[in-house]
Amino acid sequence: MINFMLLVSRQGKVRLTKWFNSNWTTKERSKIVKEVSSLVLSRRTKMCNVIEYKELKIVYRRYASLFFIAGIDANDNELLCLEIIHRYVEVLDRYFGNVCELDLIFNFNKAYYILDELLIAGELQEPSKKAVLRVIAQQDSLAEGEEYSVQ
Amino acid sequence: MFEKSLADLIRGIRANKKGEEDYIASCLEEITTEIKSNDIDIKAVALQKLTYLNMLGYDMSWASFHVVEVMSSQKFQYKRIGYLAAAQSFNKDTDVLMLCTNLIKKDLTSNKMYETALALNGLSQIVTPDLARDLIDDLLRMMNHSQPYIRKRVVVLLYKVFLQYPEALIMAYPKLKEKLEDEHTSVVIATVSVICELATHNPRNYLPLVPQLYNILSNCSNNWLSIKIVKLFALLAPEEPRLAKKILPAFGLLLEGTSATSFAYEILNSMIKSGLIKQANQALISLCVEKLKEFIIDRDANLRYLGLSALSELVVIFPKVIGAFTDIVLERLDDIDLTIRRKALDLIPSMVTKPTLIPIVDKLMSYLIKDEDEWFNNINIFTDKEYRSCIVNNILNICSKDKYANISNFQWYICTLCNISFVENIYNVDNVANQLMDVCIRLKDTPLRKFIMEKMIELLKNKVIFEKKFIKAGNSNVLYVASYLLGEFRNSIDIENVEDLLFSLTSSEAKELSDIVQNNYIIAILKIYIYWLLKSDFNESSIDAFKQITTMIMQKLQLFMNNSGIEVQDRANLVLEILNKIYEQYDPINDVDKDLIKSIDSLFDGELKPVAIKAQKMVPVPNELDLDHVINEEAQEMLNEIESSFADESRYFWMSRVINPKQIKEPTKQELREARKKREQSKKDNLFYLDDEDDEKPQNSFYEPDIDEIPIVKFTYDFGKINIILI
Numbered sequence: 001m002i003n004f005m006l007l008v009s010r011q012g013k014v015r016l017t018k019w020f021n022s023n024w025t026t027k028e029r030s031k032i033v034k035e036v037s038s039l040v041l042s043r044r045t046k047m048c049n050v051i052e053y054k055e056l057k058i059v060y061r062r063y064a065s066l067f068f069i070a071g072i073d074a075n076d077n078e079l080l081c082l083e084i085i086h087r088y089v090e091v092l093d094r095y096f097g098n099v100c101e102l103d104l105i106f107n108f109n110k111a112y113y114i115l116d117e118l119l120i121a122g123e124l125q126e127p128s129k130k131a132v133l134r135v136i137a138q139q140d141s142l143a144e145g146e147e148y149s150v151q
Numbered sequence: 152m153f154e155k156s157l158a159d160l161i162r163g164i165r166a167n168k169k170g171e172e173d174y175i176a177s178c179l180e181e182i183t184t185e186i187k188s189n190d191i192d193i194k195a196v197a198l199q200k201l202t203y204l205n206m207l208g209y210d211m212s213w214a215s216f217h218v219v220e221v222m223s224s225q226k227f228q229y230k231r232i233g234y235l236a237a238a239q240s241f242n243k244d245t246d247v248l249m250l251c252t253n254l255i256k257k258d259l260t261s262n263k264m265y266e267t268a269l270a271l272n273g274l275s276q277i278v279t280p281d282l283a284r285d286l287i288d289d290l291l292r293m294m295n296h297s298q299p300y301i302r303k304r305v306v307v308l309l310y311k312v313f314l315q316y317p318e319a320l321i322m323a324y325p326k327l328k329e330k331l332e333d334e335h336t337s338v339v340i341a342t343v344s345v346i347c348e349l350a351t352h353n354p355r356n357y358l359p360l361v362p363q364l365y366n367i368l369s370n371c372s373n374n375w376l377s378i379k380i381v382k383l384f385a386l387l388a389p390e391e392p393r394l395a396k397k398i399l400p401a402f403g404l405l406l407e408g409t410s411a412t413s414f415a416y417e418i419l420n421s422m423i424k425s426g427l428i429k430q431a432n433q434a435l436i437s438l439c440v441e442k443l444k445e446f447i448i449d450r451d452a453n454l455r456y457l458g459l460s461a462l463s464e465l466v467v468i469f470p471k472v473i474g475a476f477t478d479i480v481l482e483r484l485d486d487i488d489l490t491i492r493r494k495a496l497d498l499i500p501s502m503v504t505k506p507t508l509i510p511i512v513d514k515l516m517s518y519l520i521k522d523e524d525e526w527f528n529n530i531n532i533f534t535d536k537e538y539r540s541c542i543v544n545n546i547l548n549i550c551s552k553d554k555y556a557n558i559s560n561f562q563w564y565i566c567t568l569c570n571i572s573f574v575e576n577i578y579n580v581d582n583v584a585n586q587l588m589d590v591c592i593r594l595k596d597t598p599l600r601k602f603i604m605e606k607m608i609e610l611l612k613n614k615v616i617f618e619k620k621f622i623k624a625g626n627s628n629v630l631y632v633a634s635y636l637l638g639e640f641r642n643s644i645d646i647e648n649v650e651d652l653l654f655s656l657t658s659s660e661a662k663e664l665s666d667i668v669q670n671n672y673i674i675a676i677l678k679i680y681i682y683w684l685l686k687s688d689f690n691e692s693s694i695d696a697f698k699q700i701t702t703m704i705m706q707k708l709q710l711f712m713n714n715s716g717i718e719v720q721d722r723a724n725l726v727l728e729i730l731n732k733i734y735e736q737y738d739p740i741n742d743v744d745k746d747l748i749k750s751i752d753s754l755f756d757g758e759l760k761p762v763a764i765k766a767q768k769m770v771p772v773p774n775e776l777d778l779d780h781v782i783n784e785e786a787q788e789m790l791n792e793i794e795s796s797f798a799d800e801s802r803y804f805w806m807s808r809v810i811n812p813k814q815i816k817e818p819t820k821q822e823l824r825e826a827r828k829k830r831e832q833s834k835k836d837n838l839f840y841l842d843d844e845d846d847e848k849p850q851n852s853f854y855e856p857d858i859d860e861i862p863i864v865k866f867t868y869d870f871g872k873i874n875i876i877l878i
Binding site for chain 1: 157158161199202203206207208210212227228231232235238239242243263265271272275276300303304307308310311336337340341344345348351373375378382412413416417420424452453455456457487488489490491
């Protein structure tokens with residue numbers, strides 16, 4: 001299970017935090033964000049994308065100025081997690097059209113909505129990019145008050 | 152009329168980099184008013200801004216009621232803002248959650264699919280035992296929802312529900328089983344994921360699903376699904392011995408056939424982690440070894456890292472398998488990625504054998520003394536203390552393993568240890584010194600002793616080790632070992648070298664060394680000086696040498712006497728006095744006087760021997776020693792008291808005979824705390840009280856009975872009964 005997902009800029013600014021594990025208090029969460037982001041930011045390029053952190057494993061990947069970070073259970077598949085991260089980035093990229101950090105800052109809620117289509121309770125719920133993009137588009141048009149119908 | 156949109160807020164924060172805190176504080180103030188507005192538009196935007204600030208670390212628990220207000224909006228766009236805010240900020244202690252049950256129920260059963268989805272996602276974040284109990288019927292019904300989009304969410308959400316409300320699992324199990332056959336892959340993935348998580352807690356429950364799972368695995372073309380099923384099988388296999396036979400050939404075929412590395416890695420890793428590989432046949436093991444090798448030499452750093460991780464678990468199962476990896480693991484010590492180097496380093500102890508030890512250690516040494524300018528990927532290896540210390544520890548561990556069993560050439564090892572003493576930027580120089588001491592004391596062979604002495608003299612004479620950086624880093628403490636060994640095993644020193652050695656020991660650099668080293672120096676000087684007197688044949692012509700050297704040492708001892716450390720001064724003084732007496736009274740030509748020197752030398756008699764850890768057990772208990780004899784009767788009774796306090800019931804029983812139960816007032820926690828505080832304060836104030844941590848025994852001072860009155864002997868326990876009561 002993915003325990004949490006973070007988006008952190010190269011300067012250490014948090015752009016998204018999603019907690020799938022409800023065992024941590026607010027205080028512990030901010031401690032984790034701090035420790036994990038400093039761990040990840042201190043990594044060099046070309047280093048591997050897996051770090052051991054307490055009883056978890058941190059899997060991260062950098063896309064331009066943003067680090068996408070996931071904290072997974074010790075027996076989870078790191079490579080699969082990297083694929084999930086990549087899938088998320090691909091969907092964001094398609095959705096925003098060549099996504100950049102600013103898109104995610106000004107549309108932080110959209111970043112959450114898209115993540116919610118990809119993952120639920122820390123598990124992958126939809127492996128298909130197309131399906132995710134389709135439902136997001138439908139939700140957007142619904143929000144904009146446009147007509148829609150559920151097939 | 153709201154003042155700022157979300158974009159305004161974000162722009163504002165970016166514009167006010169210097170006064171960010173103040174700016175946000177003023178925004179929070181605005182939000183506090185806006186969020187109370189009756190206009191849902193204003194309220195929702197305020198909540199969205201607040202959620203943004205929450206992500207930056209600002210508290211929003213005060214606004215939970217407003218979150219529910221927005222969640223209950225009729226409009227989808229606001230509903231999603233509300234649910235997002237709830238997912239981000241609610242926790243199990245949020246009191247408004249109780250108000251949410253009906254709201255969520257309504258949204259779950261909404262005829263708009265996306266509202267249902269919102270509620271499901273939100274619920275997955277905020278579900279509590281109460282919510283789980285109240286909504287389980289709806290959720291179970293929704294497992295048959297017409298839309299796979301909803302079904303997959305319900306299935307995953309159920310896992311969270313089970314965690315909060317375990318009874319739900321029994322109700323949901325049949326349907327969960329059914330969902331394995333769902334026509335939509337995403338629902339099947341969701342179901343397998345949930346079963347996989349559940350199986351980490353209690354795998355036995357899911358063994359009946361094996362045939363179904365096996366079917367899915369054999370007909371599956373979806374990478375994500377296959378990975379989850381393999382993981383699940385790895386959890387189930389240890390519970391059912393027959394499963395391994397069936398599943399291992401399938402794993403072998405999949406491993407051979409797949410081109411997806413994440414899947415190949417999952418099969419390998421699952422087989423190793425679950426121990427399934429123990430039952431694999433030779434062909435499958437070799438296939439695994441080949442795949443692992445491919446990983447370890449792959450261009451992708453992740454595969455190299457994961458390959459080494461998996462390998463380190465595989466060697467625990469098959470220690471011999473490491474032989475096939477020796478070369479490629481050693482190559483990884485040069486990896487561009489330090490994390491991978493560290494992993495490779497961790498594997499080194501498992502691959503050391505007698506013949507490979509020397510080349511491996513020499514290779515490790517080469518990293519320690521490599522060029523200062525060597526940079527890897529912007530990290531200067533030379534300054535990475537952590538990594539260098541790891542290497543040193545590794546060398547020490549692999550060499551000392553099983554009492555140095557793998558070392559065939561001790562001269563080489565002693566040289567290596569001496570070389571490490573000059574290594575900069577490590578934390579553990581003291582460990583090196585300790586090991587040098589240990590190994591040298593153990594080696595009793597005469598030529599080796601001679602060799603050690605030569606090496607130690609070399610160390611002592613090497614001016615490099617007196618350099619400031621070495622003294623500061625503690626490297627010079629190796630001289631503690633050198634001086635001690637020279638003094639202790641002086642008989643192995645060539646007599647021609649002794650005068651020279653005495654000069655080295657009294658050189659003026661010695662005053663820079665730490666006190667513990669100086670202490671050893673002083674005693675070494677005495678021991679070696681006496682040895683020199685005993686071994687030298689003085690005659691009329693060489694008597695001057697005796698006088699010269701003795702006065703020289705006496706002068707140089709002043710060096711140590713100027714030390715501010717009292718112990719060093721004391722020792723220097725003692726040795727100086729002895730030398731003074733010798734200088735005044737000893738006639739080196741007269742043989743009779745030699746007895747004096749011999750008697751001083753006898754003070755240093757005796758041989759150091761290593762003591763085995765289990766040595767104490769081998770000491771026989773003397774006949775006259777009766778370990779069961781009571782030496783303090785009161786102590787015995789106190790022990791009884793403590794013992795009986797373990798079983799509450801019994802204590803109550805005999806206590807009640809001593810004290811009228813009515814008089815006992817249970818002290819509250821508050822009173823106990825105060826009493827303890829008082830007691831500690833009076834302890835502190837008492838000058839004569841020596842603090843003793845053992846004092847904190849679980850005694851209850853309120854029940855201080857007169858020990859003689861306790862009728863312990865007459866009382867018989869019925870342990871069977873007591874146990875039942877306690878349970």
